[in-house]
Amino acid sequence: MTVETTDLFGVCPYFTTQKILAGKWAILILHHLDGQTLRFKELERRLSPITQATLTKQLRSLEENNLINRKVYNQVPPKVEYSLSELGESFKPVLDSIEIWGEKYIETLDTKKD
Amino acid sequence: MTVETTDLFGVCPYFTTQKILAGKWAILILHHLDGQTLRFKELERRLSPITQATLTKQLRSLEENNLINRKVYNQVPPKVEYSLSELGESFKPVLDSIEIWGEKYIETLDTKKD
DNA sequence: CCGAATCCGGGAGGATACTG
DNA sequence: CAGTATCCTCCCGGATTCGG
Numbered sequence: 586m587t588v589e590t591t592d593l594f595g596v597c598p599y600f601t602t603q604k605i606l607a608g609k610w611a612i613l614i615l616h617h618l619d620g621q622t623l624r625f626k627e628l629e630r631r632l633s634p635i636t637q638a639t640l641t642k643q644l645r646s647l648e649e650n651n652l653i654n655r656k657v658y659n660q661v662p663p664k665v666e667y668s669l670s671e672l673g674e675s676f677k678p679v680l681d682s683i684e685i686w687g688e689k690y691i692e693t694l695d696t697k698k699d
Numbered sequence: 700m701t702v703e704t705t706d707l708f709g710v711c712p713y714f715t716t717q718k719i720l721a722g723k724w725a726i727l728i729l730h731h732l733d734g735q736t737l738r739f740k741e742l743e744r745r746l747s748p749i750t751q752a753t754l755t756k757q758l759r760s761l762e763e764n765n766l767i768n769r770k771v772y773n774q775v776p777p778k779v780e781y782s783l784s785e786l787g788e789s790f791k792p793v794l795d796s797i798e799i800w801g802e803k804y805i806e807t808l809d810t811k812k813d
Numbered sequence: 814c815c816g817a818a819t820c821c822g823g824g825a826g827g828a829t830a831c832t833g
Numbered sequence: 834c835a836g837t838a839t840c841c842t843c844c845c846g847g848a849t850t851c852g853g
Binding site: 684 | 712713716720721726730765789790795796798799803804805
């Protein structure tokens with residue numbers, strides 16, 4: 586497949602990251618997988634109102650982008666574990682800075698309702 | 700307007716940041732405004748194939764979230780300048796970590812086509 | 814020259830039902 | 834338990850047009 590250069594994916598680091606984080610749940614998933622391996626069901630529970638179909642799609646997307654690992658146990662009942670890949674692990678600084686900034690931002694929100 | 704608590708906006712830092720960065724051009728705009736004030740037209744040029752309408756919307760969104768300042772000069776021809784607000788400035792660490800990770804990710808892409 | 818207003822298509826993602 | 838398969842809705846972002 587010829588890599589389309591219609592956009593700057595794979596060229597501009599900001600554009601590329603934007604694409605990967607575009608999913609509504611991407612950041613949350615990476616956060617929850619940070620430091621621990623989780624089964625599908627556990628992820629679903631932690632992400633509260635997310636649906637199975639949506640979670641599957643988001644996980645597939647992150648997997649295609651090599652941010653997470655998917656390990657399937659051939660057994661009954663099925664068991665699938667998700668964890669951060671090496672690339673996913675390297676994403677941790679971004680997650681950290683997001684958390685710090687997000688908390689500061691939320692504080693600002695509180696301050697504004699004077 | 701009553702702030703909806705339908706989701707975790709204003710509660711979870713990850714969810715909150717996700718909402719703010721959701722726009723396709725948000726990160727790019729913040730990056731281009733980092734360290735410099737730009738007029739509408741200059742931003743439009745730097746963001747290449749973006750349309751005026753889309754750029755306006757994205758800027759409005761960032762403005763509502765208090766990440767950027769919008770200064771209007773009442774003159775002909777019109778002149779509107781955009782710059783990072785204090786909150787926007789504080790977002791710089793996130794931008795930096797995104798840039799670093801994005802570059803690493805792009806390297807990985809190159810390596811994979813062995 | 815800057816930007817608002819309107820219309821529209823496509824895709825993300827949610828609801829639901831069904832499989833191995 | 835961990836998905837797949839459909840259907841459907843909403844809304845983002847682009848094209849276009851209008852206003853100051």
